Amino acid sequence: MHRNLAAPAAAVAALTLCIGSAFAAGEPVIGLITKTETNPFFVKMKEGATAEAKAKGAKLLSGAGKADGDNAGQVTAMENMIAAGAKTILITPSDSKAIIPAIKKAQEKGVMVIALDSPTDPADATDALFATDNYKAGVLIGEYAKVALAGKPAKIVTLDLFPGHPVGAQRHNGFLQGFGLPSNDAKNNELAKPAEVVCSADSFGDRAKGQTAMENCLQKAPDVNLVYTINEPAAAGAYNALKKAGKEKNVIIVSVDGGCEGVENVGKGVIAATSQQYPLKMASMGVAAGVDYAKTGKKVSGYTDTGVTLIAAKPVPGVQSVDVKTGLSMCWGKK
Amino acid sequence: MSTVPLVMEAKGLVKRFGQVTALDGADFELRPAEILAVIGDNGAGKSSLIKCLSGASIPNEGKIWLDGKEIHFKNPMDARRAGIETVYQDLAVAPAMTIAENLFLGREMRRAGPLGKYLGALDKKKMLEESIARMAELKVGIRSMTQAVETLSGGQRQCVAVGRAAAFAQHVVIMDEPTAALGVKEGNMVLELIRRVRERGLPVVLISHNMPHVFEVADRIHVARLGKRAAILNPKKISMSDTVAVMTGALPPDKLPPECLAH
Amino acid sequence: MEKLKDKLPPISQLGPFIALVIACIFFAVTTDRFFSAENLSLILQQVMVVGVLAIGQTLIILTAGIDLSCGMLMALGSIVMTKFAADLGMPTVLAVLCGIGVTVLFGFINGWLVTTIRLPPFIVTLGTFNVAFAITQLYSQAQTVTEVPDAMVWLGNTFKLGGGAVSYGVVLMIVLYVLVWLWLRETGAGRHVYAVGNNPEATRLVGIPTERVLLGVYVLAGLFYGIAALLAVARTGVGDPNAGQTENLDTITAVVLGGTSLFGGRGVILGSLAGAVVVGVLRNGLTLMGVSSVYQVLVTGILVILAVSVDQLSRKSVR
Numbered sequence: 007m008h009r010n011l012a013a014p015a016a017a018v019a020a021l022t023l024c025i026g027s028a029f030a031a032g033e034p035v036i037g038l039i040t041k042t043e044t045n046p047f048f049v050k051m052k053e054g055a056t057a058e059a060k061a062k063g064a065k066l067l068s069g070a071g072k073a074d075g076d077n078a079g080q081v082t083a084m085e086n087m088i089a090a091g092a093k094t095i096l097i098t099p100s101d102s103k104a105i106i107p108a109i110k111k112a113q114e115k116g117v118m119v120i121a122l123d124s125p126t127d128p129a130d131a132t133d134a135l136f137a138t139d140n141y142k143a144g145v146l147i148g149e150y151a152k153v154a155l156a157g158k159p160a161k162i163v164t165l166d167l168f169p170g171h172p173v174g175a176q177r178h179n180g181f182l183q184g185f186g187l188p189s190n191d192a193k194n195n196e197l198a199k200p201a202e203v204v205c206s207a208d209s210f211g212d213r214a215k216g217q218t219a220m221e222n223c224l225q226k227a228p229d230v231n232l233v234y235t236i237n238e239p240a241a242a243g244a245y246n247a248l249k250k251a252g253k254e255k256n257v258i259i260v261s262v263d264g265g266c267e268g269v270e271n272v273g274k275g276v277i278a279a280t281s282q283q284y285p286l287k288m289a290s291m292g293v294a295a296g297v298d299y300a301k302t303g304k305k306v307s308g309y310t311d312t313g314v315t316l317i318a319a320k321p322v323p324g325v326q327s328v329d330v331k332t333g334l335s336m337c338w339g340k341k
Numbered sequence: 342m343s344t345v346p347l348v349m350e351a352k353g354l355v356k357r358f359g360q361v362t363a364l365d366g367a368d369f370e371l372r373p374a375e376i377l378a379v380i381g382d383n384g385a386g387k388s389s390l391i392k393c394l395s396g397a398s399i400p401n402e403g404k405i406w407l408d409g410k411e412i413h414f415k416n417p418m419d420a421r422r423a424g425i426e427t428v429y430q431d432l433a434v435a436p437a438m439t440i441a442e443n444l445f446l447g448r449e450m451r452r453a454g455p456l457g458k459y460l461g462a463l464d465k466k467k468m469l470e471e472s473i474a475r476m477a478e479l480k481v482g483i484r485s486m487t488q489a490v491e492t493l494s495g496g497q498r499q500c501v502a503v504g505r506a507a508a509f510a511q512h513v514v515i516m517d518e519p520t521a522a523l524g525v526k527e528g529n530m531v532l533e534l535i536r537r538v539r540e541r542g543l544p545v546v547l548i549s550h551n552m553p554h555v556f557e558v559a560d561r562i563h564v565a566r567l568g569k570r571a572a573i574l575n576p577k578k579i580s581m582s583d584t585v586a587v588m589t590g591a592l593p594p595d596k597l598p599p600e601c602l603a604h
Numbered sequence: 605m606e607k608l609k610d611k612l613p614p615i616s617q618l619g620p621f622i623a624l625v626i627a628c629i630f631f632a633v634t635t636d637r638f639f640s641a642e643n644l645s646l647i648l649q650q651v652m653v654v655g656v657l658a659i660g661q662t663l664i665i666l667t668a669g670i671d672l673s674c675g676m677l678m679a680l681g682s683i684v685m686t687k688f689a690a691d692l693g694m695p696t697v698l699a700v701l702c703g704i705g706v707t708v709l710f711g712f713i714n715g716w717l718v719t720t721i722r723l724p725p726f727i728v729t730l731g732t733f734n735v736a737f738a739i740t741q742l743y744s745q746a747q748t749v750t751e752v753p754d755a756m757v758w759l760g761n762t763f764k765l766g767g768g769a770v771s772y773g774v775v776l777m778i779v780l781y782v783l784v785w786l787w788l789r790e791t792g793a794g795r796h797v798y799a800v801g802n803n804p805e806a807t808r809l810v811g812i813p814t815e816r817v818l819l820g821v822y823v824l825a826g827l828f829y830g831i832a833a834l835l836a837v838a839r840t841g842v843g844d845p846n847a848g849q850t851e852n853l854d855t856i857t858a859v860v861l862g863g864t865s866l867f868g869g870r871g872v873i874l875g876s877l878a879g880a881v882v883v884g885v886l887r888n889g890l891t892l893m894g895v896s897s898v899y900q901v902l903v904t905g906i907l908v909i910l911a912v913s914v915d916q917l918s919r920k921s922v923r
Contacts, residue, residue, distance in 0.1 A: 072734070205894070206894075210850070212847070213847070214844065217839070217840060218887070222888045225637050225640075226894075267747070267748060339747075340745055340746075340747050417809065435798070435803045446799060447810035448810075449795065460791065462790050463791060465790070
C-alpha cells in the first residue's frame with residue numbers, strides 16, 4: 007500500500023521541484039554559434055561572450071560548425087540551443103544565405119537573432135548586426151599608406167581573399183578609397199582596379215598562398231612599393247616572398263585583423279600598419295543585447311559598428327593610430 | 342581399378358558447409374597426359390571437388406594424392422607450389438597490363454646481380470623472351486606480347502590464361518569453363534590449345550557444361566552427381582544424350598554397356 | 605607505322621605534357637615575363653609541396669583508392685616537426701623524423717582500416733582528415749610556429765642555375781619522382797601496385813599479397829606526406845596549422861590531370877608532376893596577364909573534365 011503511493015509521490019515531488027526551479031532560474035539563456043571552434047578570432051569571441059554572460063548573470067550556450075562553410079552544423083546547433091531555452095542567438099554565419107530559413111524559424115518562435123562579424127544575405131534577415139566596418143578598416147590603412155609613401159608614385163599590389171567575398175571587397179575598396187584613388191563604395195562586391203594597382207592576386211587568406219601570390223605579382227611588377235593584404239597571414243606570406251627577392255625593405259605592407267600574431271608582426275616591421283577589429287566586443291555586445299531582450303522584451307536592430315583601430319609601429323602625421331604595445335593589449339588570439 | 346600410375350587421386354572426399362553436404366565421399370582419378378572432363382549438374386559437387394584439388398577448399402574428410410604422395414593443401418598457393426595450375430572462370434588477368442606481364446604475374450623474374458637481388462629490379466627482356474617462346478610452343482597466334490590484355494578478344498584472353506597455366510604447371514592443369522562465353526571460332530582455338538597442353542605431357546582437368554566441346558577433346562569423362570562420382574565415361578563409345586542422362590540421374594550407370602565406361 | 609603507334613604512350617598519358625607545353629607557349633606569347641628562367645624556377649618552387657603530396661596520392665589512386673586526408677596529414681607533420689624543435693628543443697633531424705613518423709603512422713592507420721577492417725578509402729580518409737585537423741589545431745592551439753631552426757628550412761634555400769634560382773626542395777621533388785617512377789616501372793613490387801589496382805581478385809588468385817601491397821602503398825604515401833610537410837616548412841619558414849586545407853583537392857586535381865585513372869591500375873607518375881606544374885603555370889600566367897583568378901579555376905575545371913573524358917574514351921575504344 008505504501009509502496010504504491012511512493013512512485014506517484016516521488017513524481018509529484020520531482021515535478022514541483024522542476025516547476026519551482028524553472029520559476030527560480032529566470033536567467034536569460036543566450037546561444038553563441040561561431041563558424042568553427044578553433045579559429046582564434048572565434049575563441050576570443052567566446053571569451054567575450056562568456057565574461058559578459060557571467061557578469062550579467064546569463065547562461066551562455068556555445069556551439070560551432072565543424073569547418074568554415076559548415077551550414078548544417080550551425081543549423082543543428084541553433085535548433086538544439088532553442089530547444090534548451092535560448093531566447094537570443096548570436097551567430098557568425100558560415101553561409102550567409104543558407105542559414106536564413108533556420109533564422110526565420112527561430113524568429114517565429116520569438117527568438118532574437120543577431121549576426122556577428124559578417125552579415126547574412128540579405129542583411130536584414132537578422133534582427134541586428136554587430137560587426138566591424140570592414141570598409142572603414144580598409145580606409146584607415148589606405149590613409150596611412152598614402153602618407154607613408156611620401157609622395158612617391160604608387161605601385162600597388164593587392165593580395166585579396168577570393169572573388170565575390172563581401173569582406174574582401176570592402177577592405178580592398180576601402181583601402182583604395184583611403185589612399186585617395188577611384189574606388190567602389192561599401193556595398194559593391196567588385197574589386198576596384200585603378201591604374202596604380204599594378205597586380206592583383208588571390209591569397210585565400212593563407213600564408214603559403216599569399217607567398218605564391220606575391221611571388222607571381224613580383225614577376226609582373228618588380229618595382230612594387232606598396233602591398234595591401236586581406237589579412238595578416240597573407241601579409242606574412244607576402245613578406246616572405248619579398249624577403250626572398252631582397253625587396254622587403256623597399257615595400258610597405260598593410261593589413262587588417264589585429265590578431266596578436268599580426269600585431270607582433272607590426273612590431274617586427276613585417277607589417278607597417280594594420281586595422282584591428284574586436285571580436286570580443288562583438289560577442290559581449292551581443293550578450294548584453296540578449297540579456298536586455300530577456301529582461302525588457304526590447305530587441306536591438308540595425309547595424310552597430312564594433313570599432314576598428316589603426317595600429318602602426320611608426321605613426322604618420324595626420325593619421326590617428328595606436329602603438330604596438332596598446333595593440334597587443336587589445337589583440338585577439340594567443341599572445 | 343586402374344593399373345596406370347595416377348597423377349592425382351582422391352578417395353572419400355567429404356565437404357560440408359553447415360547443413361549442406363557438397364561432397365559426400367567423392368573419388369577422383371587423373372591419369373598422365375589425359376584430358377579428363379568433369380561434368381555435373383548444378384549442386385552435383387563439381388566445383389567443390391575442383392576447389393579441394395586446387396587448394397581453394399580444405400575437405401572435412403578424405404585423402405588426396407599427387408604423384409603417389411599424400412598432400413594437404415591449405416590454400417591455392419600450396420597447390421601452385423606443388424605444380425598444379427588453375428585457370429579460373431574469370432581468368433585472373435590484369436587487363437591493363439601486357440600479356441608478358443600477365444604471364445609472369447606473381448612470379449616475376451628478377452635481374453641477375455645486385456640490382457635484382459637487393460632492389461627487386463625485373464628482367465623485363467627475359468620475361469618477354471620467355472613469353473614469346475612459351476606461347477610459340479603452344480602455337481598461340483598472338484602478334485605481340487607487349488599489347489595489353491584488354492586489347493585481345495575473349496578467345497585470345499582465354500589462350501593467355503591457359504598459356505600461363507601450361508607454362509608454369511608441372512603436374513596438373515585445371516580449367517574451369519574455358520570455352521564459356523566464346524564464339525565457335527574462338528572456342529575451337531581454345532580447344533586446340535588444350536590439346537597442345539596435353540601433347541606437352543600435362544594432364545588437364547576440364548570442367549565444362551559444353552557437351553560438344555567435352556566430346557571433342559576429353560579422353561575420359563568424370564560425372565559428378567549428388568556429391569559423389571557417378572561414373573567415368575568413355576566419350577568415344579557413349580552418346581552425348583546418354584551422358585547427359587547419367588549426369589541428371591535419368592540413366593543409372595550400371596545400366597550402361599561396359600564399353601561406355603572408362604577405366 | 606603500327607610499331608610506332610604501339611611505342612607511343614596513350615593519349616591520356618601524353619595529355620598533361622601536351623597541355624603543359626601549350627600553356628607555356630600561350631603565356632610566353634601573351635606576357636613578356638613568363639618565359640624567363642627566374643619565373644619558371646619560381647613556379648617549380650610554388651608547386652613543390654603539392655608535387656610531393658601528389659606522389660603519395662598517385663600511388664593510392666593507382667590502387668583504385670583515394671586519400672582525402674593528405675593535406676591535413678601534411679599540416680600535422682609540419683606542426684609536429686616545428687613544435688618539437690621549437691618547444692622541446694629537439695635537434696632538427698630528429699624533429700623532422702618525428703614529423704614524418706607521425707604522417708607515416710597515419711598512413712598506416714589509413715591502410716589498416718582499408719585492408720583489415722575493409723572500409724572504403726573515401727570514408728577512411730575522410731575520418732582521418734577530421735582527426736588530423738583536430739589534433740593539429742589542438743596541439744598548436746591554432747598558433748603558427750615561428751621559431752623554426754635554420755636547418756629545417758634548408759630545403760628552401762636556392763642555388764643559381766642558368767639565370768634562375770632553383771631550390772633544393774625542387775631538386776628533391778624531381779629526384780623523388782624519378783625514383784618512384786623507376787620503382788613502379790622496373791620492380792615487382794611496383795608492378796604489383798598496378799596489378800592490385802587493375803584487378804585485385806586476380807592478384808589474390810595468383811598469389812600476390814594484395815592486402816600487404818595496399819597497406820604498403822598507404823604507408824609509403826604517408827612518408828611522402830611527411831616529406832611534403834618538411835618542404836612546406838622550408839618554403840614558408842613556419843609551421844602553419846591552417847595549411848593544407850585546399851591541398852587535398854589540389855593534389856587530387858594534379859593526379860587526375862596527370863592522366864592517372866581514378867579506377868586504378870592505369871597512369872604514369874610523371875604525369876602527376878606535369879599536372880601539378882600545369883596548375884602552377886595557369887596560376888602564374890593568369891596573374892601575369894592580370895586576369896581574375898576565377899578564370900584559373902574555370903580553366904582548371906575544364907582541364908580536369910577533359911582529362912577524365914580522354915581517359916574514359918580511350919578505354920572505351922578498346923574492345
